[in-house]
Amino acid sequence: MQSEAYKKVERDFSIKRQHAQSDAKRFKKNVYDDNPKLAEIEDKINKISIKSIKSRIFSDDLSRQIEQDKLTSQLDRLNREYEEQLSIIGLSKRDFEPKYECSKCGDTGFVGNKMCSCFNQQLINESFKQSNMFKVKDENFATFDFGYYSSSNDKEKYGIEKSPLENIDAIRKLAYNFSHNLEDPAQKNLLFTGSTGLGKTFLANCVASETIKQGKSVIYQTAPILLDKMVDYKFKFNKTDSEREEYDKIFDVDLLIIDDLGTESMNSAKFSELFNILNTRLLKNKKILISTNLTPQEIKREYEERIFSRFVGDFIICRFVGEDIRLLKKKLTR
Ligand SMILES: Nc1ncnc2c1ncn2[C@@H]1O[C@H](COP(=O)(O)OP(=O)(O)OP(=O)(O)O)[C@@H](O)[C@H]1O
Ligand SMILES: [Mg+2]
Ligand SMILES: [Zn+2]
Structure with missing residues (x-):
């Protein structure tokens, strides 16, 4: 049976993770509000990505190849444009990732199936x-x-x-x-x-x-x-x-x-x-x-x-x- 302390730490970690994720989302939204161009490009990237997946499923071989090449080069161009826009305001894609306290386990408390040292320490702090x-x-x-x-x-x-x-x-x-x-x-x-x-x-x-x-x-x-x-x-x-x-x-x-x-x-x-x-x-x-x-x-x-x-x-x-x-x-x- 898991101890009270263990359950509490598990809950705290889950909250910590959610916070990091929602902070990251909020930050991205603010940046997009100030820079609508970014949202536009991302929208295009998403649409083309969907198209690319569909074409892979539904088209026959030759036309699929041509279509795929076209979409891939479009995606490359859009991704470059997106990164350029970001760098103009001093950011990179990494800035949109959640900032977890522990870089080893991403605040999951586990690395593979091994307990991370941050989780172990938190257990000790709790008990x-x-x-x-x-x-x-x-x-x-x-x-x-x-x-x-x-x-x-x-x-x-x-x-x-x-x-x-x-x-x-x-x-x-x-x-x-x-x-x-x-x-x-x-x-x-x-x-x-x-x-x-x-x-x-x-x-x-x-x-x-x-x-x-x-x-x-x-x-x-x-x-x-x-x-x-x-x-x-x-x-x-x-x-x-x-x-x-x-x-x-x-x-x-x-x-x-x-x-x-x-x-x-x-x-x-x-x-x-x-x-x-x-x-x-x-x-x-x-x-x-x-x-x-x-x-x-x-x-x-x-x-x-x-x-x-x-x-x-x-x-x-x-x-x-x-x-x-x-x-x-x-x-x-x-
Ligand atoms: N090197 C330091 N730099 C900045 N602040 C310090 C430093 N050393 C102590 N302080 C601050 O001074 C105060 C007293 O220090 P501390 O509590 O470590 O003393 P202590 O020797 O443990 O005293 P006591 O014997 O009463 O427990 C604390 O507010 C602490 O944050
Ligand atoms: Mg002391
Ligand atoms: Zn950790």
């Missing part, structure tokens, strides 16, 4: 209620703004030798390479640490976007929601197939992003789920990106040693420094 996935359209490497990071070195203020700008430049490069090396066993996982508003979630979204762009799957979830969900699942008596699938995805998805670690209220059940995620994914060489306000020292204090030792060995610790960008933005708009 994990990944509202931030709307954000990755705005928060990605192309929209990343260095302007919020100061270029002045101030060890006393920032606690590091480098300027916040040099620092973020290095982290951004690490993050970009990370998203392109997910399958590499030598590639370590990433831990973003730093105080509030320094762009940790933004950069995590950049990584998500870059990963999806490569046709890979991403789960983004905040630690409190993810761990609650997992504990609920563990204690649930009757598990449905789609709940089981969802749970398994946490361990199988190409990239798992856990945001806001340290904001959840911890208990032993959640500890063991967190340990389970880290352990299983590390063993399977499935990458994790964790973002937190805690410093490594605080992680050591708040989490068990076995969790901490994972962080030290298998993660690159990226320390964000600078000014709170939320505050900077407010100052700018004032």
